[in-house]
Amino acid sequence: MIYKHHKPTKGRIRVLFPKIRAIVVSATLIFFSTIESAIAHHPMGGKTPANLWEGFLSGIGHPVIGIDHLAFVVAVGLIAAIIPQSILILASFLATALLGTGIHLLSIDLPLTEIAIAISVVAFGLILALRQKLTIPLLSILAGMAGIFHGYAYGEAIIGAEMTPLLAYLLGFTTIQLIIALLAMKFAELLNNYWQNQFFSLMRFLGLAITAIGVVFFTSAIFS
Secondary structure, eight states: OTTOOOOOOHHHHHHHHHHHHHHHHHHHHHHHHHHHHHHHOOGGGGOOOOSHHHHHHHHHHHHHHOHHHHHHHHHHHHHHHHSTTTHHHHHHHHHHHHHHHHHHHTTOOOTTHHHHHHHHHHHHHHHHHHTOOOOHHHHHHHHHHHHHHHHHHHHGGGTTOOHHHHHHHHHHHHHHHHHHHHHHHHHHHHHHHHOGGGHHHHHHHHHHHHHHHHHHHHHHHHHO
16 A cells, blocks of 8 residues: 555656645644643543443544644554554554553553653654654554553543443544544555655654654643
């Protein structure tokens, strides 16, 4: 999929590459402009989901409105697009995110959660930006470790809920993260198809943007 070759004209590349770069820059600026409100926001307005529908919507909302979570999942999807058989990385993250939520629900304290999440965003952004050729097992382990902390943070929104909304919540955040990662993979495939000569430059730029988001959250976590 990612290795298909489609070569547009050089003139077209020169014209369209600045446009796609401008779109990425604009998206990054939007991320930063919404970070403060996203940190304060909470699925269901802080209300514990009371039924299946509320639980599912809350599960979908948390990884989307949490810019740090969203940035990490996008990074996983982009990395998965350029490494063969890297679906294992995504599977590892999704599975351990469920584990992390369970840890929170069991009232087991996991210290420095926000700092660990921010570090995971920085790390995967740098892996993408620097094109680090790490092995699938190592990336899966790193994604799994990150998943525990991300899942632990997700657990905050569902504490005290009944079993039905709890299960719906787990299904919701697992489903939306899978969709986001797959969309990121498809986006990377399209970039490679239409801007093959600029593909790794674009990936590097996206990786640096994700790293910057992680740095902002890391700084916020440290000083808060």
